[in-house]
Amino acid sequence: MPDIFVNYRSSDEDTGAAMIERELSRRFGSERVFRASKSIKIGRRFPQELLTAVRRSSVLIAVIGDRWADARTADGSRALDDPEDWTRREIVEAFESGALVVPVLIGRATRLNRHELPPELAELADCQYRRLDTRNADGDLARIGDDLAEAVPRLAEAQREIARSADAGGEVRNRVGRVDGSVVQARDYTHRQSGGIGNVGGDVGTFINNASGPVHTGDGPQHNDLRSGGVHFNGDGGSFGGNYVERGTAQQWSDGRRAEREDRDR
Template sequence: MPDIFVNYRTIDEDTGATLIERELSRRFGSERVFRASKSIKAGRRFPQELLTAVRRSSVLVAVIGDRWADARGADGRRALDDPEDWTRREIVEAFESGALVVPVLIGRATRLNRRDLPPELVELADCQYRRLDTRNAEADLARLGDDLAEALPQLAEAERQISRIEAESDDVAGSRVGRVDGGVVQAGDYHHQQDGGASNVSNSGTFINTANGPLHTGSGDQNNEIRNGGPVTFNGDGGSYVERGRAQQWFGGGHRSDREQ
């Protein structure tokens, strides 16, 4: 179940709620952040889903824009005055369950006035708010995330776990390998600045870059002489080389194998 419930009025700040949910999901994990249009699966009964999620959440983020207090229902009444209004019900449920309620005011002009609230929601005006301004969105979202991580230790731990997983993924794919103690070096992981020739990759063996001639990776001497159109000969303990478009291997003692390149 989620730790964070994002409460919003669709006709007021659907975009702001989406922005907040996506940033908190990035930091803490999508499964920890509930937003109705994202989290309720097709065919599920939304009244039960909403009430269950808000009752089990540790914090409710109330997203409030400049139309939040004055929005009207289908009957023409102010929505906040309707006990069945879902935005209102979710906040009331959060207060009753003991959740932390954080109002997030969208834009610089939005205000939260006790006189505009029904008695059941007056407590909302006493909650310390945060502000989200599109001109300062990155810093405002970071501050909100920091506040929630400080208030809920499980969110701070979830963020640390996500950071560790991302760091491990970066190490496996696309990272530069400076030293390899055995094992396999992936071509996409090893970056070599030398153009052509051969060099040693720590204990993994020989790295050959842009080979244009016969190659020998054994410990003995190499003789590149071509005798009567025949193969290259070696005096060492074996290795691999290229001759006339064919990949050749020589293992010493006169044994040699050929394979089409």
């Protein structure tokens, strides 16, 4: 459901309306900002879509350029005087539904004179306006967004939620300090260990997870006797000659002693 309805005349300031819509969508979420050419889906009936969106919105932004008041209908009469003119209908509907109506004057557009407007739109001249100048577009758009966040609590909350989501999915910060070699962020790398080794400190040498057969990580030769199911290793006599993992069970030997598989049938 939209909170902001962007009202504009396509023959006047459709570009300015698009700028405003994009900035407000960025700040508050695209689904909260309605602009006809963006928001009405293909094949939908636009009269019903427009009126429904206006009635559900908390704010109507009336985008007004220097050709807004002088636009003409097909017969040459002033469009603002035509009850069927959609720019006029949307503003009237916003007043009737109690929405906050904010005129945004684009470029050289001057402040509205209530005496030059039809009676149904005279109230528009009394609404506090904002200005959007292309020479200061970033600052003007930021001010409009700030004002709306202050005026409509739902928009302020939507803005905070977007900021929280951006922080959660943004840059990962760490305090690992100086590192020689490679570092993998915990968010980017997940390791599942099933060998039950627990927490290990210091240099553990070679660790093999989920080995499916005999593995030798020492310096000596490995002999596999498949007929008898035996596995024999010859170490080099060092303090930790080698190790092997067989069927999820880790065995170790030291001082050159031989590691032999336990006879499970005994």
